[in-house]
Amino acid sequence: MSIGKSLLALFVIPGLLYAIPMAWLMLWIERKMRARMQGRIGPFFYQPFFDFIKLMAKRPIPRSRFDTLWMIGLPVAAIGALLASLALLPVFSTSSGFTGDLVLLIGLIEVPSLCAVLAGFASRSIFGQVGATREAILSITYNLPFLTAIVALATSAKSIRLTDIALVPSGPVRILVVLTFLFCLPVKLRVNPFSLSNAEQEIYAGPTTEFDGPRLALWELAHGLEWVVLTGIVACIALPFRVGSWMGDIALFALLSLILVIMVTIIAAATARLKISQAIHFYLKWSMGIAILAVIMAVLPNLLK
Amino acid sequence: MRILNKLVSIARERSPWLFHMNTGGCNGCDIELTACLSPRYDVEQAGMLLVGSPRHADILCVTGPVTHGTRAALEAIYTQMPEPKAVVAIGSCPATCDVFAGSPAIEGPLDHILPVNVYIPGCPPRPNDIINGVARAVTILASKGKDSLNKDK
Numbered sequence A: 001m002s003i004g005k006s007l008l009a010l011f012v013i014p015g016l017l018y019a020i021p022m023a024w025l026m027l028w029i030e031r032k033m034r035a036r037m038q039g040r041i042g043p044f045f046y047q048p049f050f051d052f053i054k055l056m057a058k059r060p061i062p063r064s065r066f067d068t069l070w071m072i073g074l075p076v077a078a079i080g081a082l083l084a085s086l087a088l089l090p091v092f093s094t095s096s097g098f099t100g101d102l103v104l105l106i107g108l109i110e111v112p113s114l115c116a117v118l119a120g121f122a123s124r125s126i127f128g129q130v131g132a133t134r135e136a137i138l139s140i141t142y143n144l145p146f147l148t149a150i151v152a153l154a155t156s157a158k159s160i161r162l163t164d165i166a167l168v169p170s171g172p173v174r175i176l177v178v179l180t181f182l183f184c185l186p187v188k189l190r191v192n193p194f195s196l197s198n199a200e201q202e203i204y205a206g207p208t209t210e211f212d213g214p215r216l217a218l219w220e221l222a223h224g225l226e227w228v229v230l231t232g233i234v235a236c237i238a239l240p241f242r243v244g245s246w247m248g249d250i251a252l253f254a255l256l257s258l259i260l261v262i263m264v265t266i267i268a269a270a271t272a273r274l275k276i277s278q279a280i281h282f283y284l285k286w287s288m289g290i291a292i293l294a295v296i297m298a299v300l301p302n303l304l305k
Numbered sequence B: 001m002r003i004l005n006k007l008v009s010i011a012r013e014r015s016p017w018l019f020h021m022n023t024g025g026c027n028g029c030d031i032e033l034t035a036c037l038s039p040r041y042d043v044e045q046a047g048m049l050l051v052g053s054p055r056h057a058d059i060l061c062v063t064g065p066v067t068h069g070t071r072a073a074l075e076a077i078y079t080q081m082p083e084p085k086a087v088v089a090i091g092s093c094p095a096t097c098d099v100f101a102g103s104p105a106i107e108g109p110l111d112h113i114l115p116v117n118v119y120i121p122g123c124p125p126r127p128n129d130i131i132n133g134v135a136r137a138v139t140i141l142a143s144k145g146k147d148s149l150n151k152d153k
Helices: A004-010 A018-035 A047-056 A066-088 A101-123 A126-157 A162-167 A172-188 A212-237 A246-270 A276-304 B002-014 B028-035 B068-080 B092-096 B127-152
Strands: B017-022 B059-065 B086-090 B118-120
Touching: A004 A018, A018 A047, A018 A066, A018 A212, A018 A246, A047 A212, A047 B002, A066 A101, A066 A212, A066 B002, A066 B017, A101 A126, A101 A212, A126 A162, A126 A172, A126 A276, A162 A212, A162 B118, A172 A212, A172 A246, A172 A276, A246 A276, B002 B127, B017 B028, B017 B068, B017 B092, B028 B086, B028 B127, B059 B068, B059 B092, B059 B127, B086 B092, B118 B127
Parallel strands: B017 B059, B059 B086, B086 B118
Antiparallel strands: none
């Protein structure tokens, strides 16, 4: 991957220029769909944008220099990791990537969750600590099936390069892997029925309870980017082909991401929050079962040969 | 810079986040306030959200006369809200202490403790009146915000 191409991927498409409007669009679709399903009208499409501007223009309570440093540093690290993981995604048929970028991607998409856990504990607020604990427990739980599914995918494609994995002909392994990823989406996005770490009405805003003004705006942006990246990963893996022209590729990618957002929102609006033990049981029983089945199906042909 | 100021002012008008605190009232106004979020009134179309943390909020909605027990919490919550902020007194209790006036347990009315921007009379006020009052607070917030943004420069 040449430097010019990587910079283009980081700052234009599917990086900054595509991701930030898309993040706001996805946050809006999530709120609007939920409102419509509850019989309300819901916010206008500019709502996440104005929320961001308003929070940026607020003057936060003065804090000590170190507090200010980590309160800005953690969400910025989360945003940076998300943009970098977005740049790695094989959206185009021409995107080449490098050997091992799958491993880098797995590392990068865990950074926002780690930042949220750190932010929750460092804020010294009881709600932040409870939220951070739940986030940490859930992150360990959903990563088991998620990583198992990725192992299955890499084994069946015989490669740890994202482009090869995405463009390998579709088989039963890929269907099982996409299913596992779909199970992991709501918990990674912290929406119902797995909205345990930011459970509103219960522990207020979870890890971000103590964040105000611009610092909260950065977290909101990071959350929007999480939507773009995680639905983007599923969209990239689920499609075994690319259109060829860059406009067609990006349109297909965006369309599939938005369909995933709508699916996740419908599930979120139709369900109530689970207890943490129920969530862990669900992931260890169902997602893990499917992921292990995928691994067996990926490894079996190699053993029988 | 003028365009930025205008954008910020519009953003403040379009996305007021409310923090709701009951300082010892009878819970009647609280029910009317939560009714504003229901499908019938749906304040989210105006960008209003009820947030759980005072650090996220723009408007402090107080219901109830201020009792001894809640005064410290009320002051702490007000200082935790970042500028620009507004205070809305919902119902007769924060305005006049209503039927609780004269009680030894009461430290209110609210304007003895915090600067109040908007009073919404009624016992309890209807959701329509609450939305109207919050909308007035929002215009105050937008104009207040413009001044404070200029002062920074």
